[in-house]
Amino acid sequence: MRVRLLGPVELCGEHGAVPVGPRARAVLAALALEAGRPVGVQRLARAVWPPSPPATATTQIQGCVSALRRAFGPARELLVTCPPGYLLALDADAVDALDFARKAGLARTAARLGDGERAALLLRQALSGWRGPALEGVPGLYAEAAQLEEQRLLALEARLQADLARGMAAGLVPELTALCAAHPLRERFHGQLMTALARSGRKPAAREAYRRVREALVGELGLEPGQELRRIQRDVLAGPEPAETTLPYDPADFTGRAAETLRVAEAVTSAALPIVVISGRPGAGSTSLAVHAAHQLRRRFPDGCLYADLHFTAEPLEVLGRLLRMLGVAEPPPGLAERAELYRARTRGRRLLVILNDASAERQVLPLLPGGEGPGVLVTGRSRLSALPGAVHVELAPLPPGEALELLARVAGYGRVAAAPEAARRLVELCDRLPLAVRSAAARLAGKPHWRLADLVFRLADEDRRLGELAHGDLDVRPGLAASHARLSARARRVFARLADGSFARLADGSFDRGEPDDLLEELVDARLLEVVRCEDSGRMSFRPPGLVRCFARGLSPRTEVGNATDDRG
Structure with missing residues (x-):
């Protein structure tokens, strides 16, 4: 059996609601609120006949208990005579009001432990059991109903606070607006609405919300807003103006991604x-x-x-x-x-x-x-x-071929790319399909209208001069490669110097890594100076430098690199 108090009072059996008369329903509600504890007859009588029970109250309460036992059927032993009253032997989870209080308590504990997500989940579960005003139809329990309603509002405030902490401000504005209208003097809801509006970029609306609640408090109660509401007004609304935006400009030819x-x-x-x-x-x-x-x-x-x-x-x-x-x-x-x-x-x-x-x-x-x-x-x-x-x-990753060609065309001109599609495809591959390199090549073409795409492809085909050809104004891949190389440990730089000394072929076919410690090759991978290649058949892992990295390595002096690598952070 279950008893539902968070809305119209109901006794529920295996097959749904069980009919109970109004007086017996009041007795049931008073017993269920204290499930597991005895309730005196006088207390039960006040629940049925507020504020003054009749002289025959004890006899009539006995009749109500008898009616409830008939309604309980095979579970009638749950209603125990316990002088000077009665006891309802139900577990807390069989009474929705007690189950609500248990889950709300667990949520408070989760919040104290910093588990906001679990707290919000428990509060949602607790609040989902409400079907309307608590103890509806039992006017003799108006004080208990008011206490349950206050507990509901506190749980609702806690759930909203947890949702605000999880970054859900914008989605809470409609709910909070309705709650503020329904509870015009409840400051916590108004503070949460102000916070949600401010975090959603609606500070003027948040200031207006503060003005309205202050007028209501002064007009109805003759009181200024409380300390917490004033703090929100000061910190959230009267806080610092937006920081000066320092973003670089967004290139008009940004492509893909x-x-x-x-x-x-x-x-x-x-x-x-x-x-x-x-x-x-x-x-x-x-x-x-x-x-x-x-x-x-x-x-x-x-x-x-x-x-x-x-x-x-x-x-x-x-x-x-x-x-x-x-x-x-x-x-x-x-x-x-x-x-x-x-x-x-x-x-x-x-x-x-x-x-x-x-x-x-x-x-x-x-x-x-x-x-x-x-x-x-x-x-x-x-x-x-x-x-x-x-x-x-x-x-x-590098741009897909189509996006790389689109970037080339947007900067160098769609007509030039359309007139030489094979050269265009070859050009973006020589740039490793990296946006910076493609943009630099395209900018060079834009500044050289008399060049064909094939002319630049011919220049880029020479690995000893490729990086120089791809430097155009501030568009230059070399500084980024140099910074990555400079951060290597001395041992990793020595490995990289060997690559510059002609070891690329052995590295690419997987033989080079047998003679080098894995951690040094992984350091080069982390620095984005090597790529990992895994053989689909054997699963064996080998390493290779991207094309522009190979060009960078060729531009280094192995003897100088090894000689200068005196520190060892590897």
Whole structure:
């Protein structure tokens, strides 16, 4: 048997609701609220006849209990005579009001332990059992009904707070708007609505919500808003203005990467503190993708976008100083810990998008992560930063052939590419289909209208001069390759120098790796200077350098490289 109190009072058996008269239903409700504990006859009588039971109340209560036992049928032994009253021997999970209280208590424990997702799930389960006003049809239990309603509202507030902490602000606005209309003097709902509006980029609407609740409180109660509501008004609404956006421009000829852009957008807007790492070979376009995605996401981050170039080697202390100045701190504190603490405080709860470009390691990024829920983070670099906690990783391969040709055509001219399709295909392959290299080649063609595509293909075919031919203004693959090479340990640089000395053929056919420790080859892979090739038949793994890396290695002096590699970080 089950008793339902969170709505019209019902006794439910195996086949559904069991008919019970109104007086017996009141007795049932009073007993179920105290399931497992005795309830005196006088208390049962007040539940049936508020506020003054008749002189025959004891006899009539006995009749109600007899009627309930008939309704319980084979389970009649659950209703126990326990002088001076009766006891309903049901487990707590058989009474929806008690089950609700149990789940709400578990949710509070989960929240204290920092498990917001479990807390939200438990609260949703607890609230799902409500079918209407508690103890409906039993006016004698109005105090108990009011207490249950207050517990429901507290659980609802806790569930909404958990959802806000999980980054669901925009989706909560309609529900919170309705709750504020239904409970015009309940400050917690109004504070949550203000927070949800502000985090959704609707600060004017949030200020209007504060004005309305303040007018209601002063007009109805003669009271100013409480401390918590004033804090939200001060911190969320009267907080700092949007940070000055420092994004580089979004190139008009940005081409392809639609799937990667969508994945970045979904990841950076789907969690309380989303971190997305975009990585790939030098020239793969990780910076361009991050900037392109950031421009598309600016409306989702109304408090601004912060862009910091880490230049692969920048120290967190210096970068934090730059970020704090972007946030309006004229004189950042001198120490790393103090700067990091102030930075987290200035970014906590704000819908900011932070782009950390060209990072080299987790230790460089960790102090630059903003505080609390609200901000999103895009990190770019050659390193995968696989140890960065909670990060979503987006790996950039070379462009597909069609997208590489489209980029070439957009910059160099569609007519020239259409007139020489074979040369165009050969050209983008010589560029490894890397966006930076293709864009540089296309820019050279655009500046040389008298050149045919075949002319540039002829120049690029010479590996000793290919990288030089692909340098055009700021478009140059070599600095990225040089930075990756400079970060290698001394032993890995010696291996790379051997590649420059003619060992590519043996490396490509899998023979070279037998004589070299696996960790050195893996270091070159991590630096994006080698690619892994796995034989489908044998499963054997071998390594090969991409074409432009091979050209870079040919430009090094093996003797100089080995001679200068005196340190050993491998």
